[in-house]
Amino acid sequence: MKKLTSLLLLLSISLLHAEAPKWKKVLPALPDILALHEGVECSKTPERPILLNIYVPKAEGIYPAILLIHGGGWKQNQIEADKPLAERLAAQGYVVAQVPYRLSTEAKYPAALHDCKAALRFLRAHAAEYKINVNKIGVAGGSAGGHLSALMGMTGGMSSVEGEGGSAGQSTKLQACVVMAGGMDLIKSNETTNGEGYILFLGPISEKRDLYVEASPITHVGKDSPPTLFIEGEKDTLKIGRSEMQDKLKAAGVPTELITLKDAPHPYWMSQPWLDQTAEAMGKWFDLYLKK
Numbered sequence: 576m577k578k579l580t581s582l583l584l585l586l587s588i589s590l591l592h593a594e595a596p597k598w599k600k601v602l603p604a605l606p607d608i609l610a611l612h613e614g615v616e617c618s619k620t621p622e623r624p625i626l627l628n629i630y631v632p633k634a635e636g637i638y639p640a641i642l643l644i645h646g647g648g649w650k651q652n653q654i655e656a657d658k659p660l661a662e663r664l665a666a667q668g669y670v671v672a673q674v675p676y677r678l679s680t681e682a683k684y685p686a687a688l689h690d691c692k693a694a695l696r697f698l699r700a701h702a703a704e705y706k707i708n709v710n711k712i713g714v715a716g717g718s719a720g721g722h723l724s725a726l727m728g729m730t731g732g733m734s735s736v737e738g739e740g741g742s743a744g745q746s747t748k749l750q751a752c753v754v755m756a757g758g759m760d761l762i763k764s765n766e767t768t769n770g771e772g773y774i775l776f777l778g779p780i781s782e783k784r785d786l787y788v789e790a791s792p793i794t795h796v797g798k799d800s801p802p803t804l805f806i807e808g809e810k811d812t813l814k815i816g817r818s819e820m821q822d823k824l825k826a827a828g829v830p831t832e833l834i835t836l837k838d839a840p841h842p843y844w845m846s847q848p849w850l851d852q853t854a855e856a857m858g859k860w861f862d863l864y865l866k867k
Contacts (some may be wrong), residue, residue: 598840599847603658608633609665612705617674617697618690618740622681625690625740627697628654628673630665631705639711639750639865640670640698642727644691646718646756646842648772649679656845657717663854664715669861670707672698676723679775684790687776689738691727695749696742711865713751713801715857717844718813719772721757725792725820728752728801736789751864752803753857754792756841760816761787791816796823802830804860806853808839832860 605611610631618625632638643661645653654675665671676690695712702709716724730736731748758764762780765773765787769780777786788794793816803824805817817833824831834856836849843849 601659601845601847601850603655603662605662606666609662615697617742618693620677620682620686620690620740622677622686625677625693626675627694628658628661629705630661630669630671632665632668632670636706637708638668638670638706639713639861640672640705640707641861641865642691642695642698642712642714642724643671643673644676644714644716644720644723644727645673646716646720647678649684649687649719649776650772652678653720653842653845656842657720659850660844660854663851664857664861667854667858667862668866670698670705679772683775684777684786685736685738687723688726688730688736688790689740691723692736692738692747693740693742695727695747696745699745700742708865711750713753713861713865714749715753715755716757717755717842718757721754721813722759722761722792723757724752725754725757725759725803726790726795728803729792729795729797731799731801733795748799749801751861752801753806753860754803754817755806755844755853756808756811756813757792758813758815759791759793759820761791764815793820793823796820796827796829798827798829800824800827800829802860802864804831804856805833806844806856807833807835808841808843808849809835809837810839811841811843813841830864
């Protein structure tokens with residue numbers, strides 16, 4: 576762990592002292608070493624089927640997997656914008672699945688969480704087909720996807736939030752988690768103003784306070800939580816509850832680290848130079864907990 580901490584510290588220092596970069600949009604460009612399976616149905620819901628994109632290394636072998644959860648304030652589908660990150664992670668030797676969960680305009684919480692859980696169960700149920708090591712699966716996401724990735728990590732195997740969609744009986748416990756720019760404490764996030772995105776996702780806090788507590792990843796931190804890396808942009812404000820959540824993870828004996836990317840805005844992982852920096856940091860974290 577000391578070696579990892581030193582590595583992350585050196586990465587953070589180098590990024591913080593780099594010259595201020597210019598924003599550059601990145602488009603998907605599938606490498607020849609990967610196969611992409613699009614529109615793979617993992618669950619049926621009353622609103623629509625949940626169709627995964629699954630990136631699989633073409634080389635022979637069994638690979639750890641990463642469930643990549645998109646952002647968009649729970650109300651926009653940003654699968655396309657996350658494809659360059661999915662490609663970079665898969666190229667490092669991972670099966671990567673993108674899940675287009677039901678948006679808040681389609682169905683309120685816990686629909687999105689249930690769809691992510693169904694996607695994870697599907698990956699385990701179809702591990703042989705997609706060359707997945709069922710004992711080595713991580714989760715990652717940014718913004719609303721960061722919130723959902725943390726919630727997935729902290730509620731692995733929690734029956735009350737499992738949902739019923741697809742591949743019943745498979746575990747939803749995760750072995751590693753990466754959170755990018757996501758709120759960890761939804762009560763604290765709505766102390767002064769109950770934002771429209773939160774109301775669409777959960778309902779008014781005045782009526783659904785218990786639901787805000789349940790949907791806050793910080794609520795569920797415990798000794799069985801997976802090792803969790805937080806990546807933040809220096810110019811990003813979506814960090815509420817992160818520090819307190821890291822304190823809880825550390826108190827529970829769960830490894831956790833923070834990387835802050837110099838000059839990075841929201842959502843930094845969709846543009847260069849932060850896309851490559853993000854993919855590198857994620858890869859090092861997942862390598863440590865999914866490949867060792």
